[in-house]
Amino acid sequence: MGENSFAHRKYMYFHDQKYPHEAIDIHHIEVQSNGAKRVFLSLLTAIVVGNALYLVLTKEKSVTLLFSSFLLWAFLRKLLLGKPVKKESVVIMPTLGIQLETLYISGRITRQFVPVSKILKPVLQECVTPVTCYWSLSLVLREEEELTPVFKELRPPLKMLIPVWKALCAATGEGSSHSRTEDSGDAEEGVRSETNP
Amino acid sequence: MSRKNLSPSTLKPPSNLPPRSTVAPAPPPSQPGNADGLMGDRERHRILMVCDFFYPNFGGVESHIYCLSQCLLKLGHKVVVLTHAYGNRSGVRYMTHGLRVYYIPWRPFLMQNALPTFYGTLPIMRTILVREKITLVHGHSAFSTLCHEALMHARTMGYKVVFTDHSLYGFADVGSIHMNKVLQFTLADVSQAICVSHTSKENTVLRSGLPPEKVYVVPNAVDTAMFTPAPEIPRSNDEIVIVVVSRLVYRKGADLLVEVIPEVCRLYPHVRFVVGGDGPKRVRLEEMREKHFLQDRVEMLGAIPHSRVRSVLISGHIFLNSSLTEAFCIAILEAASCGLLTVSTRVGGVPEVLPDDMVVLAEPDPVDLVRAIKKAITILPTIDPQDMHKRVKKLYDWHDVARRTEIVYDRAMKCPNQNLLERLGRYLSCGSWAGKLFCLVMIIDFLLFRLLQLVQPANDIEEVPDMVMALGEGSSAGDDIPGQSSRRWSTTC
Numbered sequence: 001m002g003e004n005s006f007a008h009r010k011y012m013y014f015h016d017q018k019y020p021h022e023a024i025d026i027h028h029i030e031v032q033s034n035g036a037k038r039v040f041l042s043l044l045t046a047i048v049v050g051n052a053l054y055l056v057l058t059k060e061k062s063v064t065l066l067f068s069s070f071l072l073w074a075f076l077r078k079l080l081l082g083k084p085v086k087k088e089s090v091v092i093m094p095t096l097g098i099q100l101e102t103l104y105i106s107g108r109i110t111r112q113f114v115p116v117s118k119i120l121k122p123v124l125q126e127c128v129t130p131v132t133c134y135w136s137l138s139l140v141l142r143e144e145e146e147l148t149p150v151f152k153e154l155r156p157p158l159k160m161l162i163p164v165w166k167a168l169c170a171a172t173g174e175g176s177s178h179s180r181t182e183d184s185g186d187a188e189e190g191v192r193s194e195t196n197p
Numbered sequence: 198m199s200r201k202n203l204s205p206s207t208l209k210p211p212s213n214l215p216p217r218s219t220v221a222p223a224p225p226p227s228q229p230g231n232a233d234g235l236m237g238d239r240e241r242h243r244i245l246m247v248c249d250f251f252y253p254n255f256g257g258v259e260s261h262i263y264c265l266s267q268c269l270l271k272l273g274h275k276v277v278v279l280t281h282a283y284g285n286r287s288g289v290r291y292m293t294h295g296l297r298v299y300y301i302p303w304r305p306f307l308m309q310n311a312l313p314t315f316y317g318t319l320p321i322m323r324t325i326l327v328r329e330k331i332t333l334v335h336g337h338s339a340f341s342t343l344c345h346e347a348l349m350h351a352r353t354m355g356y357k358v359v360f361t362d363h364s365l366y367g368f369a370d371v372g373s374i375h376m377n378k379v380l381q382f383t384l385a386d387v388s389q390a391i392c393v394s395h396t397s398k399e400n401t402v403l404r405s406g407l408p409p410e411k412v413y414v415v416p417n418a419v420d421t422a423m424f425t426p427a428p429e430i431p432r433s434n435d436e437i438v439i440v441v442v443s444r445l446v447y448r449k450g451a452d453l454l455v456e457v458i459p460e461v462c463r464l465y466p467h468v469r470f471v472v473g474g475d476g477p478k479r480v481r482l483e484e485m486r487e488k489h490f491l492q493d494r495v496e497m498l499g500a501i502p503h504s505r506v507r508s509v510l511i512s513g514h515i516f517l518n519s520s521l522t523e524a525f526c527i528a529i530l531e532a533a534s535c536g537l538l539t540v541s542t543r544v545g546g547v548p549e550v551l552p553d554d555m556v557v558l559a560e561p562d563p564v565d566l567v568r569a570i571k572k573a574i575t576i577l578p579t580i581d582p583q584d585m586h587k588r589v590k591k592l593y594d595w596h597d598v599a600r601r602t603e604i605v606y607d608r609a610m611k612c613p614n615q616n617l618l619e620r621l622g623r624y625l626s627c628g629s630w631a632g633k634l635f636c637l638v639m640i641i642d643f644l645l646f647r648l649l650q651l652v653q654p655a656n657d658i659e660e661v662p663d664m665v666m667a668l669g670e671g672s673s674a675g676d677d678i679p680g681q682s683s684r685r686w687s688t689t690c
Contacts (some may be wrong), residue, residue, distance in 0.1 A: 009656075009657060024250040037226065052335050125659075128287065128289060128299060128300070128301055129302065129321075130301065130303060130321060131321055132320060132324050133289075133321065133325060133328065135659070148511065158659050158662075
């Protein structure tokens with residue numbers, strides 16, 4: 001597809017350079033599906049459902065057992081396969097705005113357009129949850145309190161986020177290489193940290 | 198809480214020696230040459246400080262962690278602090294000189310402590326330890342549940358662990374017994390431990406059963422740049438002001454104050470009291486004021502923010518500390534740095550803090566305290582605040598505390614790595630049924646850790662790029678007010 005691409009674990013990054021990047025700049029992050037996991041999951045499905053049906057029909061156990069085994073199967077499926085996203089893209093048109101696309105495995109596509117006048121700054125920040133900590137790329141928009149995440153479903157690694165962030169900075173006219181980090185005592189969101197490798 | 202001094206065998210240091218303790222716990226006297234020898238091949242550590250109590254809370258433990266971290270950063274180590282979220286303050290924050298603080302979103306449930314779920318914090322701690330490439334975990338305060346959990350998980354994952362105990366604790370009541378058992382569990386497998394005074398060392402060793410060779414004594418220090426005496430102004434010798442700044446709770450001796458203040462006011466008509474701080478016992482002090490008609494002689498200031506403590510202290514001549522138990526007492530050190538003569542109860546580690554001519558000690562008894570205040574008033578004309586400040590400046594310094602702590606870290610890193618079976622032996626010796634329970638807890642923790650390694654391999658956790666200061670670092674830890682400085686940064690991935 002593009003000339004610039006690299007992979008890290010289950011993510012693959014593409015930079016589309018078919019078009020001149022002053023007009024339109026496209027970045028994709030694709031999830032590589034794991035065939036072995038799917039086979040394993042189908043086997044597991046067969047075992048769990050088969051066992052539940054056997055117990056209900058022949059051994060006269062209650063139907064709640066069937067429901068709880070379905071719940072277990074759903075939980076295991078979510079754990080193994082994760083989100084049903086195939087690819088997320090960012091289309092940067094410096095004069096118009098940014099288009100964020102999400103392509104699901106089922107073929108459904110959701111898009112969001114952000115006009116360039118609304119963007120204040122793209123930021124890389126660390127998000128801390130009770131169980132983990134990860135980097136995310138977001139846009140600070142004018143007159144909006146919440147940050148807009150660029151990659152809504154996926155959590156790609158930092159080295160894939162950096163080229164996208166740089167392209168966003170260039171497009172929105174932020175292009176400073178040194179940046180300030182301030183400790184904001186009362187900020188609503190987490191501290192913004194900008195990196196420059 | 199036990200009121201008596203828990204170590205009658207601890208002697209006061211001779212008055213001509215500075216009241217510092219040797220770093221090495223073994224009998225040979227401290228040799229300055231040792232420290233120099235170790236400095237030559239100093240390795241850079243990457244330290245994770247863990248405690249429930251940190252900024253924006255203000256207190257002894259919080260300022261200890263902050264000042265120690267700043268001085269360690271100056272020495273070239275990397276320091277990261279882990280604490281729980283305070284209200285809206287959640288996520289990653291940066292403080293002066295690149296000190297990263299993780300406020301993890303676990304809600305505090307009791308006295309600013311995060312809920313102890315045993316294994317709940319294992320995933321986030323593992324993530325932080327891997328992404329920051331930590332080499333050593335340093336936990337503070339036996340009252341902090343996050344600290345105990347962090348030390349347990351860090352040992353399971355094979356990191357070296359250091360624990361600092363900041364308070365004395367009793368032995369007699371049910372709460373103490375349980376607390377001591379938890380401490381015994383945590384310290385059964387710690388690499389090294391630090392206490393802030395010799396009294397505290399004895400107390401910790403007795404409570405936890407830790408071998409004394411593993412415990413180092415590194416006293417706290419005070420920020421002498423911030424606590425300076427009042428500039429030279431002619432003092433009116435007629436009026437003497439006695440300052441009290443403490444939380445007005447039982448263990449800080451607020452009840453003693455209620456008895457002492459009217460008596461002193463009766464004996465000395467030219468003495469005035471200034472009482473700063475708030476707490477449940479404030480009501481008793483107000484009642485005392487009403488009963489003896491002392492409204493014009495006893496001034497109650499209420500809660501004082503930390504930045505204003507110095508201005509309150511320099512308005513006085515004598516500092517009164519009536520605590521019933523103290524491991525170390527930074528308050529009297531701050532007062533001495535401001536040039537005040539101190540009157541204090543002889544409890545815990547207080548005799549170890551200041552030389553004899555800077556402090557007048559008394560038993561925690563109203564009559565003896567009044568006698569001590571009498572003595573202090575008579576020797577007050579001989580006190581020179583500037584001279585006192587200079588002496589405290591030479592005796593106590595956070596950079597020195599950081600250097601001594603670094604020596605403890607070096608010793609901790611030299612401890613041998615042990616696998617699970619060898620470590621379980623130490624837990625079994627904690628008690629007949631408690632030992633088995635502890636072993637079970639550690640085995641489950643180990644299994645959960647292995648499961649986590651399968652589900653989320655360490656390679657998947659990205660390492661954080663190190664931030665490097667672009668400008669020169671000129672200011673000391675004391676000059677910067679936390680959270681209010683901004684610096685230019687660049688990072689190296």
